[in-house]
Amino acid sequence: MESLFNTYTRRIKSVRLNFYRYLYSRIDWNDRLIAIKGARGVGKTTLILQHIKNDFPDLRKALYVSLDNLWFSTNSLARLADYHYTHGGTHLFLDEVHRYPDWQTAIKNLYDDYPDLHIVYTGSSMLEIDHKQGDLSRRQIVYTLAGMSFREYLKFEGIADIPRVDIKTLLQKHMSIASSVTESVRILPLFEKYLRQGYYPFYKDTFQGYGMRLQDVARQVIEADMPAVDDIQFSTIRKVRKMLMILAGRVPHTPKMAELYRELETTREQGLKMLYSLERGGLLSLLSYEPKNYRNLSRPDKIYLENPNLMYALSERVDKGTLRETFFYNQVSAVEEVLLATKGDFLVGRNMLFEVGGRNKSFDQIKDEPDSYLAIDDVEVGYGNKIPLWMFGLLY
Known part of the structure; x- marks a missing residue:
């Protein structure tokens, strides 16, 4: 068990506090049972390690473990939790929960058997947490962490700290927002870099x-x-x-x-x-x-x-039109319901119609549709219902 504690303290010492994902400030860490879902590599582990480093001056009160550790081949989560609790621990952080057999029952038992123990767990496989949520659904609060938005990428790079905007504000005020950003930032080359590598925080390493x-x-x-x-x-x-x-x-x-x-x-x-x-x-x-x-x-x-980064990693040829549509859907669907549209490309929130294209894209396909917009690539600042594509990366 000593090896688990040594690993925990090393991880805490090495975690950086210069950048926080958008979800960090949205989590109510006071809840007794918290689940953080998300794809592999989007930063769930860093998120919880940052919380421990910031909020636990006495590291013995908290314990972080990854459940794919070989220690669990011959030891149980129940044994670890009991040792931590009886030695003054108040918070248990479990990473890679889907790698532990019958994890749902194990966490349910911990929740019931230790009424004042706080548990946070993460799972890279979204399928498993969804699939086995039943017994925990009344007990836990579930958060989903998406990959980095274009807005977060700019902040991560130390280039610009742009406030998040909701989609309705974006549609109404995109010209003034874009003008203020592009006064000091050459946004289009940075957008191209982000599409290639910027969605997963580990790109810097x-x-x-x-x-x-x-x-x-x-x-x-x-x-x-x-x-x-x-x-x-x-x-x-x-x-x-x-x-x-x-x-x-x-x-x-x-x-x-x-x-x-x-x-x-x-x-x-x-x-x-x-x-x-x-x-x-x-x-x-x-x-x-x-x-x-x-x-x-x-x-x-x-x-x-x-996401666009996967296109460059897995496809032999990246089509520009497909890249634009992939980016739009990836960023907007993190905050709004997005469906395919019978006219145009995407129907957002059941009432906003979008066509995605290059700077010469026209309204011909959706000209008679209410609440219709163009998401246009290769432009810094839009006009009217023509909105720069890069700006849909400011939504979270």
């Missing part, structure tokens, strides 16, 4: 190996996280890998699912499960004209990679 690191993230989601959720065979893992790479080369993909299933030598049911697992693992985005119903999986109407 990887230098020229960022693309390879993203490929490794995808591999870990498929080979480590998904088997932790379901008892799947190695042959299925190979099919999921193949599915991801096929779709990465075809996005945006309007699925002919029967052809894809034949190519993967799988059934419709298994194919849909693999597809939605890739979405919840933070690797794909599945769009439809109607809201998703995860209890009744259906064929999506369009498929994208989850």
